[in-house]
Amino acid sequence: MAAADPAAPAFALDERIAADSHPVESLTLCELRLMDDAQYPWLVLVPRIAGARELIDLDPALRVQLGAETDQAARLLRRLVAPDKLNVASLGNVVEQLHVHVVARFVADAAWPAPVWGRLPMQPYARDARDSMVSRLRALLDA
């Protein structure tokens, strides 16, 4: 990536994403975070690009990198929980900061077959369960 432009605004994680998720890892382009909803193993990727909003507005190299990190997150969830289906989406109707959801879905989960967004109130993890989930994700990333 080019050197940072001192005149450009700095990236800052959207405060709603920050409140609803926990850090897992800083990847090359994205912050990889675990959504704090114990109903579904659910990751969110946030490219560290100030002002980014739509996938198609990314520079081509960054667009490819975001695709690669999205796939990395999907493979991570598959290895972790072997879901029945992966849901991958860039919506941004509520939070404008560009972010990509990767959700592990099961035929028996609370919202199946509907998408997870706006369906049911989030059910935050118990502290131990969340820490365990984050640890397992990090261990798989480092493997």
Next chain:
Amino acid sequence: MAAADPAAPAFALDERIAADSHPVESLTLCELRLMDDAQYPWLVLVPRIAGARELIDLDPALRVQLGAETDQAARLLRRLVAPDKLNVASLGNVVEQLHVHVVARFVADAAWPAPVWGRLPMQPYARDARDSMVSRLRALLDA
């Protein structure tokens, strides 16, 4: 792409996707189709790969091509209707055949800010409106 394997099953469009959408164009990898829901300008891309189900199961070159065609569809909708937001998603909880949704969203649309899937009954286009939409999409693709 490699020559077709005569032992491999042939690609056939899922019958629910066929019933719910209209052909716009055959792109290099995907069938590009207009969803028959006049509430939102909504495209769907279906890679012509028999048995494909998850993005991460595609060969790397096909994965990149699908990303490029997804972005092409998003740019097409932006030029056509200048939406407030683009929604891009690969879900597949109901229809297993791999497909990618690209939906033009407006703050004033029927489901905003919720995602469109499973929210409201589809409202099929009147024949003239559908034909006009498909013609405008094709004209922009050829421009």
